[in-house]
Amino acid sequence: MIHPVTVAILVAAGAALVLQNLLMVRISSAVSSAAVALLVNSVVGFALLLALVLARQGWSGLADAAGGLRPWAIVPGLLGSFFVYAGLFGYQRIGAAATISILVASQLIVGLAADAVTSRTGGTPVTVSSLFGAVLLFAGAVLITQARA
DSSP: OOOHHHHHHHHHHHHHHHHHHHHHHHHHHHSSOHHHHHHHHHHHHHHHHHHHHHHHHTHHHHHHHHHTOOGGGHHHHHHHHHHHHHHHHHHHHHOHHHHHHHHHHHHHHHHHHHHHHHGGGTSOOOOHHHHHHHHHHHHHHHHHHHHHO
16 A cells, blocks of 8 residues: 555645646746746755755765766656647646646656566566556547547
8 A cells, every 4th residue: 555645745746736826827928938948947946955955965965966976867857848838838738637647647658658667676566457447548638639639
């Protein structure tokens, strides 16, 4: 069974993501482009993380971060920025519910594929019930997005 604290944190993160995207839509309407809104978002996030690292580890935390840089280390940042941009793009064009349903359905499908690949090396196995749940979630996403068309 999944621990209730884990569920609570994930629910809070989901709610925070909706709020973030709603605010990002407002920011992007007040500036020249979505790229500027993304820059504001990233600068605030960077400043917060920098302050946290400095508070917890001091300058050695920055050295640790610099030591962890590899050429492929930029990929997660690029993917995260793309995710935020795609959410903002979707919220502006098709609304919150349709955007979220498409994002969640696609994450679930790719997550199940990742679990299937990693289950051979000790990861989480994919079950019939999880596949059935994915089909239901995907069907829900189709119903939500069809209502927007």
